[in-house]
Amino acid sequence: MSKSRTTLCERFTLVAAMSAFAGGLLIAVPAAAQWDPPPPEFIATTEPAYYEGHAAYWYNGHWVWRDDHGNWNHYDREPPYLADRRAHFPPARRSWQGRR
Amino acid sequence: MRQIRWIEGALLGLVPLAGLSCESKSHPGGQSTVAPTPLPSASSVAVSPAAPTAPPQIVGADDSVNEELRNYHRHHHGGVTMFISMAIDTLGLDEAKKAAVAKIQSDLRAKMAPTHDAEHDLLSVIADGIASGKIDTSKVDAAVEKVAVASSGIHATTSDALTQLHDTLAPAERAALVDKVRAHWEVWRKVNVDEKAGSKEKGTRLAKLSELLGLTADQVDKISAALAAGAPIGPKNDPKTVDTHIQAFATAFLSDKFDAKSLSPSAAASAGHVARHGGARLARFYQAVTPVLTPQQRTVLAAHVRERLDDDQVVN
Numbered sequence: 001m002s003k004s005r006t007t008l009c010e011r012f013t014l015v016a017a018m019s020a021f022a023g024g025l026l027i028a029v030p031a032a033a034q035w036d037p038p039p040p041e042f043i044a045t046t047e048p049a050y051y052e053g054h055a056a057y058w059y060n061g062h063w064v065w066r067d068d069h070g071n072w073n074h075y076d077r078e079p080p081y082l083a084d085r086r087a088h089f090p091p092a093r094r095s096w097q098g099r100r
Numbered sequence: 101m102r103q104i105r106w107i108e109g110a111l112l113g114l115v116p117l118a119g120l121s122c123e124s125k126s127h128p129g130g131q132s133t134v135a136p137t138p139l140p141s142a143s144s145v146a147v148s149p150a151a152p153t154a155p156p157q158i159v160g161a162d163d164s165v166n167e168e169l170r171n172y173h174r175h176h177h178g179g180v181t182m183f184i185s186m187a188i189d190t191l192g193l194d195e196a197k198k199a200a201v202a203k204i205q206s207d208l209r210a211k212m213a214p215t216h217d218a219e220h221d222l223l224s225v226i227a228d229g230i231a232s233g234k235i236d237t238s239k240v241d242a243a244v245e246k247v248a249v250a251s252s253g254i255h256a257t258t259s260d261a262l263t264q265l266h267d268t269l270a271p272a273e274r275a276a277l278v279d280k281v282r283a284h285w286e287v288w289r290k291v292n293v294d295e296k297a298g299s300k301e302k303g304t305r306l307a308k309l310s311e312l313l314g315l316t317a318d319q320v321d322k323i324s325a326a327l328a329a330g331a332p333i334g335p336k337n338d339p340k341t342v343d344t345h346i347q348a349f350a351t352a353f354l355s356d357k358f359d360a361k362s363l364s365p366s367a368a369a370s371a372g373h374v375a376r377h378g379g380a381r382l383a384r385f386y387q388a389v390t391p392v393l394t395p396q397q398r399t400v401l402a403a404h405v406r407e408r409l410d411d412d413q414v415v416n
């Protein structure tokens with residue numbers, strides 16, 4: 001009985017430790033990777049950079065672009081060309097209100 | 101005991117799954133995809149490294165540039181050709197190509213001058229009406245029709261300029277232009293079709309007006325009720341005709357060979373929709389608002405509408 005209790009206790013400890021580890025990983029990844037595609041207002045008002053045959057937009061910390069099927073994508077790592085471009089030519093935004 | 105083993109097994113199963121997530125996060129040069137329909141939160145495993153310059157500025161839904169665009173589309177209804185002209189402004193072309201495209205855009209804008217003049221008249225009629233305390237419905241209807249007729253004739257006169265534009269742009273630049281035209285249409289539709297008439301929610305036309313004029317709760321309620329009781333959108337104003345035209349334009353413009361004249365059937369079907377629907381909704385809004393305002397509020401609002409006459413439109 002005593003041995004059985006010890007085993008049970010050990011298993012609980014093991015399970016708790018593993019769940020904490022797994023839970024920590026599952027929570028940490030989405031938190032770091034959250035991104036949203038830009039709204040139409042942003043696309044309409046912002047100049048893109050052209051890279052790898054498509055227009056890329058720097059939006060909330062990511063370079064995002066649309067593929068041939070209309071899906072939004074983003075680069076896992078900022079390509080050096082785009083990083084350099086962003087450093088020297090920050091993406092310009094345009095307003096049509098109140099000017100002529 | 102059996103239950104404990106089950107839980108234990110399930111949790112052990114989670115570990116490799118978590119490990120897989122961790123592995124894909126570190127995959128070099130990988131990309132992730134989001135479906136065309138915007139999602140509330142895209143599931144992704146990507147993390148960009150630190151920016152070489154200042155931290156990225158977060159662009160929220162209430163970003164001032166976004167809001168200015170929404171306000172622009174609330175007041176201007178020049179149609180799809182106007183969206184194309186605006187799209188050119190933010191193509192981000194290199195200097196050599198920019199000069200060639202500016203020349204085409206200048207021609208495009210010159211051909212769109214009748215629409216610009218008609219829009220100017222419509223906004224003037226509305227501003228005058230607000231200032232005097234009563235918007236003349238017959239003058240408004242005539243002005244809206246003038247915008248519709250002018251924008252209906254644009255496609256025929258701008259076909260050559262659009263073909264030149266196509267031939268000047270590279271495939272990626274054409275795709276960017278199409279994306280921007282669609283974006284302008286989405287924003288226009290959002291504020292002129294999808295937004296419920298009389299809605300008081302944050303960011304709506306009425307909420308923005310309330311901020312501008314410092315409306316009382318009673319004034320807001322009266323305006324909201326008047327707008328909600330306004331005329332419903334009829335089949336004549338079905339935005340699907342514009343959807344169809346923009347899709348036809350996108351397909352044709354993304355092709356290697358483009359003939360703007362081939363778009364005449366869909367252009368004719370959608371012609372005037374943006375002007376008639378947008379102009380009528382604009383007028384209805386100010387017709388509902390004007391009787392509820394104090395003389396001082398009317399003065400401020402009339403000046404605000406007149407400022408829209410100076411917006412950077414289709415003609416420089």
